Amino acid sequence: MSKEIEVPELGFIALIHYAWRQLTSMRTALILLMLMGVAAIPGSLIPQRITNQIAVRELFTTNPDLAKWYDRFSLFDVYGSPWFSAIYILLFISLIGCVLPRSVEHYKAMRAQPPVTPKNLSRLEHHQEFAGGAESLDRAALWFKKNRFRVRVEGNSISAEKGFVRETGNLLFHLSLILILVGVSFGSLFGMRGEAIINVGERFVNVATSYDSVSFGKLTGEKSLPTFEIKLDKFLGEYDPVTNAPKDYTAWVTITDNGSTYKKVIKVNKPLTFGNTRVYLQANGYSPVVTVRDSEGNVALQGPIPFLPQDGNLRSIGSIKVPDAQPQIGFVSSFVPTNARTSDQGAVSIFPELLDPKLLFSIWKGDLGLDSGIPQSVYRIDTSQLEKVGLGSVKPGETFTYPEGSITLETVVPWVNLQFVDDPGKSYALIGAILAILGLLSSLYGRRRRIWVRTISAGVEVAGLAKNSAPGLDVEIENFVSAIKGEK
Structure with missing residues (x-):
């Protein structure tokens, strides 16, 4: 009879060593890289809390069962979820454990003499x-x-x-991937991203409450914001009179930073810079400046109301909410900078500039739900529980009167959407991307002989x-x- 061979069990140290070798293999690194790409797909298909809380809330309202499962698996915060972070960290460790030893061995091989001449x-x-x-x-x-x-x-x-340039390029490519991951990590941990709509004539103070939306890295917060102010003095959008296509956007601003005041110009590809923070000109539109009075003639609301553009001619929608009126009043509105009318669409804009502006609205009264604690869009009003008062339209200087009060369109001012980005890791990611391309080219065209x-x-x-x-x-x-x- 044949003698059975007993295979000894792996001890704890041997098991750790085996697991480390498996994790730091190139095959594992490629699998983890593919998994990270697959794991990022839900972040593009499912609304994320950090960017669109209203869409997340609407999904909870329309499909609560599905939303609960999404929330249970952190699909509303994919890039901050434990499972995405686990893939990211494992990929980071795998690349380091795989590439660094190979780099050391490659360096020794480059320093060593060529092999001796074979006998045959x-x-x-x-x-x-x-x-x-x-x-x-x-x-x-x-x-x-x-x-x-x-x-x-x-x-x-x-x-x-x-x-040796072939292997050097191959290692440089993988080391560059590590540098890119480091850059992305820095941005995720210490970065900031926010957006704010500013009307012409208004001032933006860089505090968290001034942003329309803002998100901070895991290891940073409101106290990390640099102190500066931006006043929007003027905005000009230039359009082709034949095609209506935009030709140029320019914003003139006054900056107050560290006690000094100076003027700057922002263009689409010419952002402002405050240390690591960059301010980009993202979008623009119009804000009708309205005065709403109650039935006794008292001013219940006065000021510019940003409207959201819907097409290239800046036909815009918006809502004017007057919670201080008795009863509360809401205007479901649309605005056209150059008014025209069609039989199928009604009022439309035929050019993006303010050639013949007009504000159109339907008037609703009742509880606007602003005290319910539930977030809602500033551009829309839920009219399901409201009573319709009437329809109307005004041009600059005109007043429309209804039983509960009146609304006057004083003038129209442009607004701009500024994006504030503080990404301390972008330089590392950029350098890593450049080195990765150089390394890839070297590995493709280098020949070892x-x-x-x-x-x-x-x-x-x-x-x-x-x-x-x-x-x-x-x-x-x-x-x-x-x-x-x-x-x-």
Whole structure:
């Protein structure tokens, strides 16, 4: 009978060592990279709390069962979820454990001498023998030096090696991925992103309450905001009179920063910079400046109301909410900067500039739900529990009167949407991306090869070896042989 072989169980240290080898293998790194790409898909398909809380709330209202499951698996906050963070951290560790040891070994190989000349060169690629002597080795040494080979001279033979740039580029590509991950991590931990709509003539103070939406990194908060103010003095949008297409957007602002005041110009591709914070000109529209009075003639609301553009001609929708009126009044409104009328769409805008502005609205009264604690869009009003009062429209300077009061369109001012971005890791990510491209190109076009030459009793013999069967070695051998023969 055959004797059974007992395989000893792995101890704790051996098990840890095995798990580490599996985690730091290139196959695992590629699998984790693919998993991170797949895991990011729900963040694009499902509304995220950090960017669109209203859409998340609407999903809880329309489909509460599905929303509960989404919330249970952190699908409303994909990039901050434990499972996405786990994939991200494992990928980071896997790349470091895989690439750093290889980089050390590669550095040692670059510093080491080329391998000694094999005893039997005839078994290697492109082996040749021809007449020659010691002068052939001298010519070979000069050719190697001219073509930047690393050489090793031993007695009657020379070993030469070239093409470490291929492996260097491969390692540089993977090290650059680590640098990109570091940059993304810095942005996620210490970054900030916010948006604010500012009307012409208004001032923005850089505090958290001034933002329409703002999100901070995991290790930062409101106290990290730099102190500055921006006053929007003027905004001008230029449009092609034939195609209505935008030609240029320009915002003139006054900056107050660290006690000094100065003026700047913001364009779409010309942001403001405050340290690591950049301020971008994102979008624009119009804010009707209205005065709403109650039935006794008292002012219940006065000021600009931003409207949301719906097309290239800046036809916009908005809501005017008057919670201080008795009863509360809401205007479901639309605004057209250049008024025209069609039979199928009603009022439309035929040009983005303020050539013939008009405000159209339906009037509703009742509880607007502003004290319910439930977030709601500033551009819309839920009229399901309200009573309709009437319909109306006004142009600048006109007043529309209804039983509960009146509304006057005083004027119209432009607004701009400014995006504030503080991403301390973007420089690392940019450098990593550039180095990754350079590393990829180097690994694609670099060729590792070795050439040996040795004098024998019959003359000179030459052979070569191309790593990974890289093409071009035959041509290089022919040029080398011609050079040591004295033909070139």
